[in-house]
Amino acid sequence: MPNILITNDDGHQAPALAAxxxxxxxxxxVTGFAPDHNWxxxxxxxxxxxxxxxxxxTMPDGAPLLTTTGTPSDCVGLALLGVVPERPDLxxxxxxxxxxxxxxxxxSGTLAAAMExxxxxxxxxxxxxxxxxxxxxxxxxxxxxxxxxxxxxxTHGLPANVLLNVNFPALPADQVRGIQLTRxxxxxxxxxxIQRLDPQGRPYYWIGGDPPDGEPEEGTDIGALAQxxxxxxxxxxxxTDRAQLVELADWNLRLEDV
Numbered sequence: 001m002p003n004i005l006i007t008n009d010d011g012h013q014a015p016a017l018a019a020x021x022x023x024x025x026x027x028x029x030v031t032g033f034a035p036d037h038n039w040x041x042x043x044x045x046x047x048x049x050x051x052x053x054x055x056x057x058t059m060p061d062g063a064p065l066l067t068t069t070g071t072p073s074d075c076v077g078l079a080l081l082g083v084v085p086e087r088p089d090l091x092x093x094x095x096x097x098x099x100x101x102x103x104x105x106x107x108s109g110t111l112a113a114a115m116e117x118x119x120x121x122x123x124x125x126x127x128x129x130x131x132x133x134x135x136x137x138x139x140x141x142x143x144x145x146x147x148x149x150x151x152x153x154x155t156h157g158l159p160a161n162v163l164l165n166v167n168f169p170a171l172p173a174d175q176v177r178g179i180q181l182t183r184x185x186x187x188x189x190x191x192x193x194i195q196r197l198d199p200q201g202r203p204y205y206w207i208g209g210d211p212p213d214g215e216p217e218e219g220t221d222i223g224a225l226a227q228x229x230x231x232x233x234x235x236x237x238x239x240t241d242r243a244q245l246v247e248l249a250d251w252n253l254r255l256e257d258v
Contacts, residue, residue: 002028002154005088005117007075009039009096009109012067016095016129016139018059023143024092027150031084032065033075040098042109044116045071054083072113080120090154091117094127095142099167101221102187102214105235114163118237123158125149125166130225132170141173145230161237169225180229185220188213 004024008017012034024030036055039045047070057067066083068075076091078084093113100108114124127146129137146166153164169176192209214222224231 002089003086004028004030004150005076005079005084005091006030006032007034007072007091007093007113009035009042009072009093009113011035011038012057012065013060014097015060016097016143017065018061018063019139019143020092020095020127020146021059021063021065022061023140023147024150027147027154028089029086031079031086031088032059032063033079033084034065034067035072035075036067036069039071039109040096041107042071042112043107044073044112045109046077046116047071047074052078054078072109073116076113076116076120080117080122088117088122090150091122091124092127092146092150093117093124094166095139095146095168096126096128097131098128099130099225100126100128100165101167101225101231102185103189104187104212105165105184111165111235114165115237118161118163121160123153124163125153126163127166127168129168130170135170137168137170138173138176141176142168145179149232158234163235163237165221165231165233165235167221167225167231167233169228169230171228175228176230177228178230180224180227180231182221182224182231182233183219184233184235185217185222186215187222188215 052070096110105111114126117124189212190210194206216223216226221231
């Protein structure tokens with residue numbers, strides 16, 4: 001059986017991690033390795049300035065796993081550098097409590113863990129569940145779908161530098177319309193700066209605001225979720241804009257001119 005490493009950015013006690021482990025146990029040998037606290041919006045952070053601690057723990061359902069003081073990407077890096085003796089054949093990150101759509105991928109700790117696996121040359125899936133006021137998605141259903149995608153990835157493989165970003169709508173399983181292959185959409189953020197004073201009268205700040213929205217354009221991950229579909233978006237770590245390379249060539253850039 002293939003070896004599957006699972007992690008997340010919501011912390012080792014997140015119910016979705018246990019649901020994912022149960023579903024993937026039908027596909028391969030599952031090893032859980034998750035942060036010991038929430039790292040949402042941590043991005044692709046790698047701990048280099050302090051030691052990392054590793055502890056044997058359990059998921060909410062009692063299943064064993066490893067936890068670390070590090071980030072989601074640290075979990076993957078530590079595992080692949082030898083903390084986990086059996087090298088994984090696949091890394092699955094999630095299922096995140098909230099979607100990771102459009103520009104979210106640059107902030108997401110869930111995506112960062114999958115990206116770290118891709119950097120190491122392993123296939124990876126990042127999975128996230130949308131949240132809506134008064135609506136909940138079916139976590140067990142989402143985990144089963146991820147397990148099915150894991151089988152496909154293990155069978156067909158993924159090209160170098162490529163990972164899959166999967167997002168589930170906030171719908172019961174019987175209302176999900178299917179799967180769409182999508183591109184990244186355009187997120188609209190509503191961040192606001194909140195300034196307050198501490199008891200000594202010194203200012204401190206929060207970045208707050210309403211949850212992000214997006215343009216539900218046809219063919220995008222945002223559009224797919226808005227229509228009740230699961231979105232599957234292939235991402236490539238080579239972010240070179242090749243068309244812009246041609247445009248920049250016309251600038252005739254020279255050291256003496258800049």
